[in-house]
Amino acid sequence: MKQTTGEKIFQTVLIVFITVMCIVMIYPFLHIASVSLSSPAEATRFGIHLYPKEVDFTGWKQVLAQEKIWIGFGNSVFRTVVGTFLTLIMMSLCAYPLSRKYLPHRNVYTMLILFTMFFGGGIVPTYLLIRSLNLMDSVWVYIIPGLVPTFSMLVLRNFFMSIPAELEESAKIDGANDIRILFNIVLPLSKPVLATLALWSAVGHWNAWFDAVLYITDQSKQVLQFFLREIVITNADRETLGNSAIGNIRYEAPIKAATIMFAILPILVVYPFLQKYFVKGTMIGSLKG
Template identity: 80%
Template sequence: MKPTVGENIFQVFLVIIISLLCIVTIYPFIHIASVSLSSPSEAMRFGFHLYPKEIDLTAWKQVLSQKKIWIGFGNSAFRTVVGTGLTLFVMALCAYPLSRKYLPHRSFYTMIILFTMFFGGGIIPTYLLIKDLYLMNSLWVYIVPGLIPTFSMLVLRNFFMSIPVELEECSKIDGANDIRILFQIVLPLSKPVLATLALWTAVGHWNSWFDAVLYISDQDKQVLQFFLREIVITNADAETFGRSVVGNIKYEPGIKAATVIFAILPILIVYPFLQKYFVKGTMIGSLKG
């Protein structure tokens, strides 16, 4: 059917709104990238930065030459890769039995886990618990406390519930046990939701810094986002008194911008490989409750 005038107007209005949202979303990245590639004088210029008038890699050279930046990068990479892998593994072991109707008291266990989404002990009790578990100043403090994100686990459980039970029954007739069914049948069919949850978990690990402030005192175990915060925020106050928090250089806008781009680049590189699974995994995992 031929669209009406009102429908055409709505489509034009929709395109305009989406275009404006895209510009508002993309421009900050363009601005920061342009500042990081500009000369110090150009980087300090007030106003819009759509492209560098003259490419200057001085800021990037100073950022990449700092040892602490690479230490933070390595620690962030460790917590992201290991944390994401262990989280997916443990979530699968937890979500699969909760998705089976024959599990005794399944609803009770689910409610107990759901309770943790809304109520927590707070910063001080959590700090005392971490201390009693001997996780203070350890790289494992980045991974163990948040090993099972409740919301992600429930999404994975709902996805498992959407898999036909007949597949499991046929496998059991052929002699397969629950472990084999999970790893050879259920998980291969769950690639969309696993990719989605992996992206959520990886972004959370990569961007996290508050746990590093609370539980880590050794500078060699700090994550990249901690040093980014020191450069972009804390160092701004420190320079007022003539000192620098990280390294011995003065952090001009170009260096701060280069550090920000360096910190977000790995996730921007990984995202396109998981993007095709993202919408599908999110929608399917939310169909059944």
């Protein structure tokens, strides 16, 4: 179809806007990657950094040689993998009954769960609750308090509601119970939304650091983002990496950049495998309320 002048102008403006947004989002990543692979003089040079003009792997070597960084990496992987898996299981067990019309008072239960999205106890009551549950200095404090994120659970519930009820009825005629229907019929049909929610949960777990500050004092149970914060924000290079890691204050910028890249790359590797489900799962899960 032939486009009108207004449509051509709108399309041009849209392309320019998207291009600018892509540049704004991609440049910081290229800048950090370039600085992490640059020599100290090049890393501290004022101006645009799109690629390392003087390649130097010292920053990466110093970061990868530190035991604390690998301890944090292992704890972050555990938190992300186990937390995401358990979150999907618990969300499914919660969302499925709320999506069935025959559940008594399901609207009341839904409203009570929705209430938690808007009102919370705050930091102090939450801290007291965590302490009373004996979760202080435990890796499970990363997972259990946020096991069922309300918004994600409601998205999953809406998706379950869009699945034809006839599938469930035919399965019950064949003798299947609710658990078997959920795991053999409903969840296999929900791969797009489950992949989307898994990505949300994984990114949330991987980037989280505040709960580590509040509830963990044992350095062997700290996550990678905690050490990243110590290095980049609080400028505690020598305390976090050790005096031998810095060697020369000139390598401060490459070490910080390499630490940031080390924390970013794992989640970037996961994202392409779930990207194809992302838009589809988000849209389908939000259609029916």
